Amino acid sequence: MKDFSKELSFKTSRSSGAGGQNVNKVETAVTVLWSVAESEFFNEYQKELIQNKLKNRINAEGYLFLTVSESRTQLMNKNKAIEKIIEIVNKALIVPKKRIATKPSKGQKQKRLDTKKKISEKKDNRKFKL
Template sequence: MKDFTRELSYKTSRSSGAGGQNVNKVETSVTVLWNVQESGFFNEFQKNLIQEKLRNRINAEGFLFLTVSESRTQLANKNKATDKILEIVNKALVVPKKRLATKPSKAQKQKRLDTKKKLSDKKENRKFKY
């Protein structure tokens, strides 16, 4: 898991929703920002992969952003936001293996044909014979 937390920047704002006085007074919501193209931590291939897979989360200026307002404290939200953005980016870097086309073995083909024959015989025996 790659840790690029040095390149992250944070913005705080007031959380929305229930919470009473705490929500009205304290900026507990945390938005984490990361400029994908300016990153010195990843190579060009990795940056392009991140931009392709996370294009819905990257704004016009090229910043990947994520807002967290789950907790009542700013520090807890900052930690959760950092963990989530690291997880999202590391998942985006995974390149799935290419599927290799395989052929069924002779035994598998024979088993399939035997099963078909048994089913056919079973249905044939159901018919009324004069």
């Protein structure tokens, strides 16, 4: 798991939801911003992967952003935002391995045909015969 948290910048805003009297005066929601293109932590190939897989989360200026307002405190929201953005980026870096198409074996083919034959015979026996 790659930790690039030193490249992150944060903005705070008023959070909706639980918080009592504080909800209207304390900025507890945290938005984390990270410039993918300017990152020195990843190479060009990795940046390309991140930009392709997370293009719906990256804005026009090239910033990947995420807003967290789950907790009542700014510090907890900040920590959660860091965890989430690192998790999202690390998932984007995973390249799935190519699937190799395989053919069914002779035994599998024979088993399938035998099953078809049995079912056919069963249905054939249900018919009314004179």
